[in-house]
Amino acid sequence: MKNKIINNPDQWIITLKGDFVRIKNSLTSIEENLEKIRQKLKTSRRFLEKSPEQIAKERYDKVLEEVNFDYNKLHDWIYDEKNRDKVEVIKKSELSYHDRNKVIGIITEYVEKTLKEKWRLKFLGKHNDYFREALINEETGQVFYYLPNQIGWLVYKQNLQIPYPKVIKSKEKHTATLIFLHGTYGAGSLDQMVNEFPGLKVIHPHSPTLQYDMWHGSRPAPGRQCKGWINITGDAWEIMENDVVPNNPSRINYKEVDQSIHLDYPQLMRAVSYVNEIIEREIADGIPSEKIFVSGYSQGGLLTLAVALTSQYKLGGFISLCGLLPRRDKLLKITQDKNKETPILIINNSKDSWIPFWTGEKTFEILKNRGYNVEFTTYYGLGHSWKNEDIVNFLKKCLSQKMQAEKKQALYPKNNFPIKTLTIIGISSLAVILVIFGIWLLKKGKKR
Secondary structure (H helix, E strand, O other): OHHHHHHOHHHOEEOOOOOEEEEOHHHOOOOHHHHHHHHHHHHOOOOOOOOHHHHHHHHHHHHHHHOOOOHHHHHHHHHOHHHHHHEEEEOHHHOOHHHHHHHHHHHHHHHHHOHHHHEEEEEEEEEOOEEEEEEEEOOOOOEEOOOOHHHHHHHHOOOOOOOOOEEEOOOOOOOEEEEEEOOHHHOOOOOOHHHHOOOEEEEEOOOOEEEEEEEEOOEEOOOEEEEOOOOEEEEHHHHOOOOOOOOOHHHOOHHHHHOOEEEOHHHHHHHHHHHHHHHHHHHHOOOOHHHEEEEEEOHHHHHHHHHHHHOOOOOOEEEEEOOOOOOHHHHOOOOOOOOOOOOEEEEOOOOOOOOOHHHHHHHHHHHHHOOOOEEEEOOOOOOOOOOHHHHHHHHHHHHHHHHHHHHHHHHOOOOOOOHHHHHHHHHHHHHHHHHHHHHHHHHHHHHO
């Protein structure tokens, strides 16, 4: 029994009860167009075989999407009676003390190899006055709800091996926050914004290291394992050259694009969840949600737009730099209306050799037609880059509008005198008048 876990530590979940659970092979899932793109790349030897992480990931994708990537719901799903035939469970009590220690030792070694690159602690809520956290593999979706002593010590020793986001503190009192999501390789930075806005804090979250299967013709871009939010599989040149679609927004056939490039949806939604956790922490620290901004470059731009469409918080603004709207087939079915009026700035350039200009323009059209407050900026001749002045002007405009709204609220506070209060005041005033009038009549009667 222990050998099942020892031989495949990447296939097992540890539940809060300390049980080991494996989702059965029958639920493994691969998206059809991803398989087609891989086969196409195989013919030119640009895709040789799946990595161990990609094989493990197929075990978790379908179920995680079923529970909307909610790890609390996943735990409930595991122990739901109707799913008994979908999981294999080795109860904590079924392993001897020696065997359990052996299994935990193997899992600890497995986690330690990629702890900084692929794992993070996710807050799952408060239970019985304790904060619950789970250890999640951001590439595959594997989760350990319960951390045995060996794994717990591994995670927490030396001030936590899993990197926290990099934070650039505000130069004055902290009044607003900008979350910047880097691109592939960890590229891009907006640290300098703290010089433009003294009350602004900038947060740079760290992405995991993932298998990356994107190509530019015969050149890997960037190849194999690298920092990034999602795996992109396919040949980028095919959506930029005429062999698939002309570089003309009015003639683009997105079905053909989706047959050339695949964006990993489960990894995208895990990244969205991570950004939302950071937003929640800022709100808990006293920053109003409408003074929290999200911006991202390249892959980070994709993630920014996914947050804009799905976040349950009304934020201050979004900036997509050299990005595009990812997984329209999925995201447009689960959009929230919280940020319909929130300003969204999209910047794509004509000489971008990584993300074509028309993808940004098409993203703008889609969001505009759905009623979002979106604007599109481009620079002809500029490549995979941006100009800081656009970001400064956008933030100034958003913060200025927020300050004007706050001043108006202070001068003309809404619901300062609600109907109920006015009614009480009116009745009280009328009662006073009647009392005074009654006293006057009594005095007048006595005189007579």
